[in-house]
Amino acid sequence: MIRAEYIWVDGSQPTAKLRSKTKIVESAELADLPIWGFDGSSTNQAPGDQSDCVLRPVFVCPDPIRGGDDVLVMCDVLLADMSPHPTNTRDACAAAAEKYASLEFIFGIEQEYTFFKGSRPLGFPSEGFAAPQGGYYCGVGADEVFGREVVEDHLEACLDAELLISGINAEVMPGQWEFQVGPLPALEVSDQLWIARWLLYRIGEEHEISATLYPKPARGDWNGAGAHTNFSTSAMRSSYQPNIDAAEALGTRHDLHIANYGFGIEERLTGRHETASYKEFKYGVSDRGASIRIPWQVEREGKGYIEDRRPNANMEPYTVTRLIMETVGDAAMAQQ
Ligand code: ADP
Ligand code: MN
Ligand code: MN
Ligand code: MN
Numbered sequence: 001m002i003r004a005e006y007i008w009v010d011g012s013q014p015t016a017k018l019r020s021k022t023k024i025v026e027s028a029e030l031a032d033l034p035i036w037g038f039d040g041s042s043t044n045q046a047p048g049d050q051s052d053c054v055l056r057p058v059f060v061c062p063d064p065i066r067g068g069d070d071v072l073v074m075c076d077v078l079l080a081d082m083s084p085h086p087t088n089t090r091d092a093c094a095a096a097a098e099k100y101a102s103l104e105f106i107f108g109i110e111q112e113y114t115f116f117k118g119s120r121p122l123g124f125p126s127e128g129f130a131a132p133q134g135g136y137y138c139g140v141g142a143d144e145v146f147g148r149e150v151v152e153d154h155l156e157a158c159l160d161a162e163l164l165i166s167g168i169n170a171e172v173m174p175g176q177w178e179f180q181v182g183p184l185p186a187l188e189v190s191d192q193l194w195i196a197r198w199l200l201y202r203i204g205e206e207h208e209i210s211a212t213l214y215p216k217p218a219r220g221d222w223n224g225a226g227a228h229t230n231f232s233t234s235a236m237r238s239s240y241q242p243n244i245d246a247a248e249a250l251g252t253r254h255d256l257h258i259a260n261y262g263f264g265i266e267e268r269l270t271g272r273h274e275t276a277s278y279k280e281f282k283y284g285v286s287d288r289g290a291s292i293r294i295p296w297q298v299e300r301e302g303k304g305y306i307e308d309r310r311p312n313a314n315m316e317p318y319t320v321t322r323l324i325m326e327t328v329g330d331a332a333m334a335q336q
Helices: 089-101 148-158 186-207 234-238 241-252 254-258 295-299 317-335
Strands: 001-010 019-023 036-039 051-061 069-080 104-118 165-170 177-186 210-212 227-230 284-287 292-294 307-308
Touching: 001 051, 001 186, 019 104, 019 148, 019 186, 051 186, 069 186, 089 241, 089 284, 104 186, 104 241, 104 317, 148 165, 148 177, 148 186, 177 186, 177 227, 186 210, 227 234, 227 317, 234 241, 241 254, 241 284, 241 307, 241 317, 254 307, 284 295, 292 295
Parallel strands: 001 069, 284 292
Antiparallel strands: 001 019, 036 051, 051 069, 104 177, 104 210, 104 227, 165 177, 227 307, 292 307
């Protein structure tokens, strides 16, 4: 018998949360995993008198915590008539992935997060403030680094789960870290990001440390937490101009993207702390104060990818990747 942890995104407002529960199954093949149900009235996904919601398995990977043949199963949520639930953002992402398939989008997402112990970021003294920012980013040493044992456990779990993690690093604020997922197509990178987030929370339990995706976890002179979303099309990977065209296209729908890049984005995109203000749009080579950064090696090699620096740490990846595909894809198709 196999323990399958069915994981899904709930209806919490303003930011959805992860839920999961265990089903005992005979086969862990995606095609064999049965649909299942849950009480939507307890997850802000249904009124109490019509509480049944449906879980549909969409992605399966080894469960690095239970081990053996056990699996983690990412699901999307359907209504009882098998149509997408209003909180199901994956379905629209799947439609966009199909519509723009010929452009061959891939995404690499940098997930920043902040550990909390009780009500304070890990590494902040219980009274007063930690030493100012400067030494923490990619730091080493007990006075600079907080939570590394959790980070290492999480990385190992993600690799054991066969997720495509491309790296990790300590961030600018104490207790703040990052992992990167991808590059992968929109649905895959988003499924894997949600699983990697679930593993982060789950491993935090073992250490009695909570990981949070708050976009501005500490007021004052402290960096916020983002989810820079790097992306390319096959045209961007083979010549330079399509990278500029993609950045220009994103400028035409700036407000739509900002409105969908995570709750509290105005607090994070202030124009300080390596951000551009949410009120303006600008792109530039190597510019960490821009909305969109063109990495220096992309300019030098004359091809590659660009980085959308606007998404918050608490962004919803099916929505962010869908919007990028639509905005950049519509402009590219209009040119053809
Ligand atoms: P930063 O310098 O902004 O900290 P990172 O190294 O943290 O950058 O993240 C860069 C991300 O870009 C990684 O997730 C990587 O997989 C992704 N990436 C690299 N090449 C491409 C590409 N051609 N298309 C999309 N994403 C890419
Ligand atoms: Mn990074
Ligand atoms: Mn970062
Ligand atoms: Mn970045």
